[in-house]
Amino acid sequence: MKRWARVSSAAVLVATLLPGTAWAHMKRDESTTIRIAWWGNQEIDNRMLKVIKLFEAKYPNINVQPEYMANKDYWTKMNTEAAGGNLPDVMMMDYAYIRNYVKNNFLVDLTPYTKNGSIHVNDVNPADLQGGKVNGKLYAINIGDNAPAMLYDPQLFKKAGVPVPKPGYTWDDLAKVATQIRNKLGKQGVYGIEPYDNVNMFFPYYLRQRGLTLYNAQGTGLGYKDDSLLANFFAYWQNLIKKGVAAPPSVTQSISDPTDELIVHGKCPFLNVWSNQAVYISEAAGKNLKLLPLPTLPGGKDGLWIKASALWSATTQSKHLDADLKWIDFFTNDLQAQLTFGAEFGIPISQKVQQHLYTRLGPLYRTEYDYIQYVKKHSRPIDPPDPPVASKIRQIFSTIQQAVNYLQTTPEAAAQQFRQQAEVAFRQGS
Structure with a gap:
């Protein structure tokens, strides 16, 4: 599990209603x-x-x-x-x-x-x-x-002799390219991709491609009903780990800062990021990393958002x-x-x-x-703000995905467990 927080993340908010105090206009002649x-x-x-x-x-x-x-x-x-x-x-x-x-x-x-x-x-x-x-x-x-993005290392693609995916590439294309990179450079300790363990970006994006949202419009529950969606999402990453294409948790769990990611050390061609992180991660890597949109779903909707x-x-x-x-x-x-x-x-x-x-x-x-x-031309409006209970949901998701990544549970069981625990969190509130 990555130990560093995305720039856009935050913690639990108070729910107590407090009256705002009145403000006074500043006089021009006073400090x-x-x-x-x-x-x-x-x-x-x-x-x-x-x-x-x-x-x-x-x-x-x-x-x-x-x-x-x-x-x-x-x-x-x-x-x-x-x-x-x-x-x-x-x-x-x-x-x-x-x-x-x-x-x-x-x-x-x-x-x-x-x-x-x-x-x-x-x-x-x-x-x-x-x-x-x-x-x-x-x-x-x-x-x-800011927007969800896939950061990639052009030099690593060149070294492997693998073409960089073009915008419009699919989830299957991503797995194929990651596998090619791993096969070409695996003996040098290079993985094809890092597994995903944060509910802020990739899974909401996956749902948006299907016209769904993580939370319902009222912020009172999950926004999707079919648990096979999350099971398939978990299976995608677990299969890549099983095949040795995606870096296992034993490799990624010690990462505590974005400047210490595998892509910084030339050990992975991809990293899912928020676009504003590209600059300082590139500076840490000492080279110009590039940005790709996330993979598309054939026949699906635009999943990206600003x-x-x-x-x-x-x-x-x-x-x-x-x-x-x-x-x-x-x-x-x-x-x-x-x-x-x-x-x-x-x-x-x-x-x-x-x-x-x-x-x-x-x-x-x-x-x-x-x-x-590019994203402004290939995106849909952002989903409503997260409900107050979202911080609990994020922790639940992260814990369950860790179990998936460690091969301790099946994708199907993990998807059901997420729903059960999320529903409890919604009932309990923030």
Whole structure:
């Protein structure tokens, strides 16, 4: 099992309804301090702190108190602060959990502030704002577009003498190519692919190709009824492990960071990722890795979707809304700020910013940008935000898939077990 978390993941949210405190407008002649919180790694933190310096230089009457931590710690702290009425003024939000924060009245409706120009979105495609909307109101501004992807190593394909799959390749094609790579380079310790053990991407994608969703529209249960779907999904990966094509858990279980993946060390040609991860994984590998869409289903639907990798929200517990709005607008539209941040959270939503970065950030950014443009033409709208119980569902799925990968259970039994445990989790709630 991979031990590192995707950028877009988060933990359990509080379900207690707390009233938002009133905010006061910032006076122009007074100094204001706002707290801004985000999750990230060391590179993200360093870049964000530089952006804050640019912001404070532009708005000398606003001081920023940064609060940053690892992804695994972020939501625990936000939950605690929400319960104590002490949320930061601006917080980084995740699509999976925005619905629960809105339900508990923690987030400011930003709709009127995009209309009056406090936050400029005039050159933003309306579709890029959808991830921040709940019930038609805008509660968060997308930081960067992201999409499921297959990262691959062109050098390893060349070394094996195997052609790189072209967009439109199928699940069968993926297994065939992975097998060819393993047969050619297996004696050098190269595997054809890594097995999948995370419910955030591949299985929802698999369902979307069949016109289904992981959760129902109400967020009260699973969105598919036929357990053979999950059984077939589990069987696909288990068969590749049995054949020695996919790396076994004994190889992958020690991976604790994306920069330590097999693809980084030239030991696997593929890695399923979120598109914004391509840059820093490529940098860790010391070579330009490329992006492919996920495999297609003949006669199926487009399974891909665009997701905000992260979003900015102003909280109702803030007393400095004017300053909060200035930060969100600055981060979204300032060219120097975006160049400094370097698209760490995906492709920025401002088209002016996109073009500014395209000629300045180099080939890795262009690879990511071009991939997002492809996905926008070959995708369907994102599924509704995950229900509050989703973190439990993810853990259940991961534990069961580990058993599948270790060959400790059959795909059929695993699929039934997942449904049984998921239904219990839904009844118990978050």
